Amino acid sequence: NAGVTQTPKFQVLKTGQSMTLQCAQDMNHNSMYWYRQDPGMGLRLIYYSASEGTTDKGEVPNGYNVSRLNKREFSLRLESAAPSQTSVYFCASSGSGVGGYTFGSGTRLTVV
């Protein structure tokens, strides 16, 4: 059981470049999330999707877009990367009820 799979694991971008972070889950979960993790700030929610076809902004959505392609996949796009977006990005999913999240292993992104 793979759980939540994120790609790529590492990426270096130049300022202004674009890229898409991919996330897929195989647990038939309805909800999916994108977080960024920065030193001393814990995890901050970027966007989430409560079900296929719906997306909502989280705490720090500026500079990002998302697509819930189907129930399994939830991608995060940076249209014009900035150094402030250097971070570790985590995708997570959750099912119904209070069961907590399942996290992917993260993408370490550096924008130079």
Added chain:
Amino acid sequence: GDSVTQMEGPVTLSEEAFLTINCTYTATGYPSLFWYVQYPGEGLQLLLKATKADDKGSNKGFEATYRKETTSFHLEKGSVQVSDSAVYFCALDFGNEKLTFGTGTRLTIIP
């Protein structure tokens, strides 16, 4: 708004020491409470949870009790091991499946 406040780290302990990591929350209502652990280079993993007042969550020798009167969910372990070195996150959820995380506490265990 809802928030979680965690004990500031880093925390360094010797092997077999007693561990407490404090967590308090501010919320209207009665959320479910969680502890997550992040080992180096990995994503977060659910360690334990409690869904109502006085519930005790436990896993891998760790325990935390949901204290409504003090709005707390402190993480404890009686005898830590080197393998417990990680970052620990407290979090809350009101059942809308949107977790609010604390800032994390880095724990290092010295042999």
